[in-house]
Amino acid sequence: MIELKEPSNLWLAHMARGWESKGVESQIEAARSDQVASSKERLTPEKADAHRKKETLLLARTHLLQQLQSSQNPRHREMMEKALADLEKLLATADGLGRSVAGT
Helix, strand or coil, rough: CCCCHHHHHHHHHHHHHHHHHHHHHHHHHHHHHHHHHHCCCCCCCCHHHHHHHHHHHHHHHHHHHHHHHHHCCHHHHHHHHHHHHHHHHHHHHHHHHHHHHHHC
16 A cells, blocks of 8 residues: 655645646736737837827826925925926926827
């Protein structure tokens, strides 16, 4: 008669691999669905460039707002508020450019 040592550990190891592969499978499926969605929505180089510029401006605005919240120095706050106003103008311009590119 063959005696297995610690059969419960073998079962757990097998289940762990099974769960892991299902997680990887769902990640692969999610990536495929993202690729299908993005392939349907191909951007022209102009639209892609406008989108990248807008995203960069939005990230800069978010960063600036975080700095502004933690700033204690009035001069530094004033400088950041001016920079924020400039970013808002650039974002408004980027929105206008994005619409005009989309309209062409």
